[in-house]
Amino acid sequence: MSNLSHSQYVRSTYVDKAIEAIKKLYSPCRLCGQNCNIDRNKNEMGLCRVDSGKNNIKIASHTLHFGEEPMIVGSGGSGTVFFSHCNLRCVYCQNHQISHSGLGEIISIEKLAEYFLDLQSSGAININLVSATHVLYQVLHALKIAIQNGLTIPIVYNTNAYDNIESIAALQNVVDIYLPDIKYLDNAYSKKYSNAKNYFDIAINNIKLMYEQVGAISFDENNNAKKGLIVRHLILPNNISSTYDILIALSENNLKDITLSIMSQYTPQYMASKYEELNTIISEKEYDDIIDYASELGFENILAQDFDSQSNYLPDFDKNKPFDD
Ligand code: SF4
Numbered sequence: 466m467s468n469l470s471h472s473q474y475v476r477s478t479y480v481d482k483a484i485e486a487i488k489k490l491y492s493p494c495r496l497c498g499q500n501c502n503i504d505r506n507k508n509e510m511g512l513c514r515v516d517s518g519k520n521n522i523k524i525a526s527h528t529l530h531f532g533e534e535p536m537i538v539g540s541g542g543s544g545t546v547f548f549s550h551c552n553l554r555c556v557y558c559q560n561h562q563i564s565h566s567g568l569g570e571i572i573s574i575e576k577l578a579e580y581f582l583d584l585q586s587s588g589a590i591n592i593n594l595v596s597a598t599h600v601l602y603q604v605l606h607a608l609k610i611a612i613q614n615g616l617t618i619p620i621v622y623n624t625n626a627y628d629n630i631e632s633i634a635a636l637q638n639v640v641d642i643y644l645p646d647i648k649y650l651d652n653a654y655s656k657k658y659s660n661a662k663n664y665f666d667i668a669i670n671n672i673k674l675m676y677e678q679v680g681a682i683s684f685d686e687n688n689n690a691k692k693g694l695i696v697r698h699l700i701l702p703n704n705i706s707s708t709y710d711i712l713i714a715l716s717e718n719n720l721k722d723i724t725l726s727i728m729s730q731y732t733p734q735y736m737a738s739k740y741e742e743l744n745t746i747i748s749e750k751e752y753d754d755i756i757d758y759a760s761e762l763g764f765e766n767i768l769a770q771d772f773d774s775q776s777n778y779l780p781d782f783d784k785n786k787p788f789d790d
Pocket residue numbers: 494495496497498499500501502503510511512513514515551552598599600
């Protein structure tokens with residue numbers, strides 16, 4: 466420890482604390498709302514089907530990503546690591562190659578730390594952990610190694626928000642920017658389409674705790690996000706995502722100064738065609754009305770998408786650079 470700067474030492478101490486807390490949720494596994502309670506130390510598989518053991522991790526991609534919200538991307542790109550597998554089972558998942566089919570490469574924790582540092586050296590303005598809920602124990606170990614070897618850029622926790630609230634509590638002072646989804650308000654829909662029986666209750670409580678930890682987005686001198694909360698909401702067709710009610714719920718929970726990213730990009734992917742109600746897209750008018758409503762409710766920072774840009778967001782994880790044409 467003596468070779469570490471003060472800030473490295475402080476940051477790595479916070480990560481140590483987080484590791485201790487996450488260890489308690491790791492096996493039997495209660496890292497997310499699925500509460501599988503399986504013995505991860507014996508490589509038992511839960512709903513997320515993660516099977517790479519305690520000292521390894523499966524990742525689908527590590528790349529400079531330019532398709533996130535502007536303050537997350539900056540000029541250098543977001544140093545994004547997509548973790549294989551997922552704790553939800555969304556029938557319309559656009560990342561199903563990695564989340565459901567488990568595409569990816571198993572690497573050591575030390576290798577993941579190297580990837581974090583490589584991304585920083587390549588100009589990434591942050592490390593963006595995409596779907597790390599189920600591998601948080603391994604990710605924290607890798608972060609600790611990377612911090613001790615010079616990782617200084619902000620950490621983004623990019624999640625479907627179906628985390629155990631104790632996981633989010635453990636991430637205080639480790640995560641700088643939270644990027645959670647809020648997918649459903651109706652728990653019957655979350656069960657039917659994502660196999661998450663109490664999604665909204667878990668997600669809203671996690672989001673409130675994230676806000677307590679990091680507050681609204683703040684920026685560095687280059688206008689890049691350095692700390693704060695950005696909530697993403699993907700509008701599903703036929704009001705399956707209860708978008709208006711979600712906006713009201715966020716507003717009633719005093720979250721009007723968060724950055725709210727309202728996404729129009731839904732297209733029927735994966736198994737969506739089997740569900741008539743999901744086998745369509747929303748209209749431009751529906752989208753515009755929702756943006757207007759969010760504004761009327763008093764949300765101060767709304768990020769809207771270019772309505773015709775659906776195909777820009779469809780990755781192919783069989784390619785080295787999943788988001789390039
Ligand atoms: S992280 Fe995976 S094994 Fe653990 S509770 Fe969630 S779905 Fe189950």
